[in-house]
Amino acid sequence: MPHPSARLLCGKAWAMMYPNDNFSSGLSRNLLFIISTTLLLGGAGVLGYQAYLWVTLGYWPQMSFGEFWLTRGGPYPNSTWSVYNQAMLWLFRQPLSAVALALGLLLASGRARGTQGEVNLGPRAVPVKRR
Secondary structure (H helix, E strand, O other), X not given: OOOOHHHHHHOHXXXXXXXXXXXXXXXXXXXXXXXXXXXXXXXXXXXXXXXXXXXXXXXXXXXXXXXXXXXXXXXXXXXXXXHHHHHHHHHHHOEHHHHHHHHHHHHHXXXXXXXXXOOOOOOOOOOOOOO
16 A cells, blocks of 8 residues: 555545545545635625624625635636626626625535535445344
């Protein structure tokens, strides 16, 4: 058996060579959990910060996903597909908290759906025939 760090480097190839090893699928599930939790907490944090500013300043500050994306150095969506451009412009106009919460819930539901029935409890037990 190769060194355990080889699992991290090989990724999908490792999963194909050793199909009974659940390390790679567990790693991807844990990574999805971290990303979805971060997005959920971030979306709730943005919503809480907006509520705090609303209470203290008396107005609701607009924080769109597009403003956040572009101020963080993200590329402006520019494609020859008009449907893609319309979808991205619609997404850019949405509130940051709503996009973060929706994406976090989407990833969390995908993680939960992917883990159903995949509990690894060791070797499969053989049922005993009773007389």
